[in-house]
Amino acid sequence: KQEVTQIPAALSVPEGENLVLNCSFTDSAIYNLQWFRQDPGKGLTSLLLIQSSQREQTSGRLNASLDKSSGRSTLYIAASQPGDSATYLCAVDNNNDMRFGAGTRLTVKP
Amino acid sequence: DAGITQSPRYKITETGRQVTLMCHQTWSHSYMFWYRQDLGHGLRLIYYSAAADITDKGEVPDGYVVSRSKTENFPLTLESATRSQTSVYFCASSPFSRSDTQYFGPGTRLTVL
16 A cells, blocks of 8 residues: 655745755555645645656746655755745555645745 | 535534535536545545546545536535544546546535534
């Protein structure tokens, strides 16, 4: 059974800092990996989807990388802003079985 | 409004009662999903549907029933609610497969007393 871990559970940084969120998974035979953002009291918003054949995906200030062999993905956020404050979740898809991490709660202080 | 909506947004019920949570999407996406989100467990898939009249179990289906008579609607029923079903429930949809980008509704916070 796939297990997905996100460390740290919470992170607080000053505005403008570059930061990295981590996601690790136990079964490397994945189909894809997604990063989501969740604001308090809201649903999830998909940020980036990386197919198993890809190494990274970029969208604006966000860059997600995938290393299947080591069972890790990182989400890099450049020049963080207070509006980036949210919980970030990764989800790993093993051929139609998607498992979510518990998330990293990010606070960006002005 | 276009998108995916859930109703009610908040619900309080008692143990043993039947509760139905509604989910509606306007995109004509093939796939729809129900998740529950609990502290310490993250999101877990309850049921999903690949098309009208096609449903399948997810990771935690016990105690729940789903149906999908129309593409746009995917109701989730708790036939006899238990306290352990207190949770936040999210509906999601994706265009073509389970592995596409999923689009989530705002969630329903359910409390079972």
